[in-house]
Amino acid sequence: AQSVTQLDSHVSVSEGTPVLLRCNYSSSYSPSLFWYVQHPNKGLQLLLKYTSAATLVKGINGFEAEFKKSETSFHLTKPSAHMSDAAEYFCVVSDNPMRFGAGTRLTVKP
């Protein structure tokens, strides 16, 4: 079975600084990987997905993630954090159904 591990339960950055949310996956074959964001009291929103095309995936709101098979990683990055980025982020592997990571809470300080 496939799984994902989010390495940080909480990440805190200052507004305008880069964001790095780490995710490692475990799979016996090339997986489909996703990042979802959940704002307080709101539904899950798809940020981006990797489905064995380009290894660098660009998503919404300036986020991107790079699939690295050699490192079994799919880290989420953004060059400059905005206050509105504060939310819970989930790395997800598609194993039909989807399997969620534990989540990383991103805090953005003014």
Added chain:
Amino acid sequence: GAVVSQHPSRVICKSGTSVKIECRSLDFQATTMFWYRQFPKKSLMLMATSNEGSKATYEQGVEKDKFLINHASLTLSTLTVTSAHPEDSSFYICSAPEPWGETQYFGPGTRLLVL
């Protein structure tokens, strides 16, 4: 993108009563839908897979008699929490996969509080 709705968005009920939550795919058909449970500040835990025209598939540890799932049509799945107790209080989320790919579309969730 595809839209999935849930109703109600929140419900408060007395212990011992049953609560039904609806999940609808609004602009696409879904032969399969998924039900998740999310505890405060925790990740989503898959409860069961809802299959149109057949029985739901439950994850290990999820009581099928407690959480009844019915996939009545290609656009509707319902989750009924029977004889609810305070420990059933949680955030319940459904999802449906897009017919043309692997992306899941999630409903906005239903917050259940059992008093």
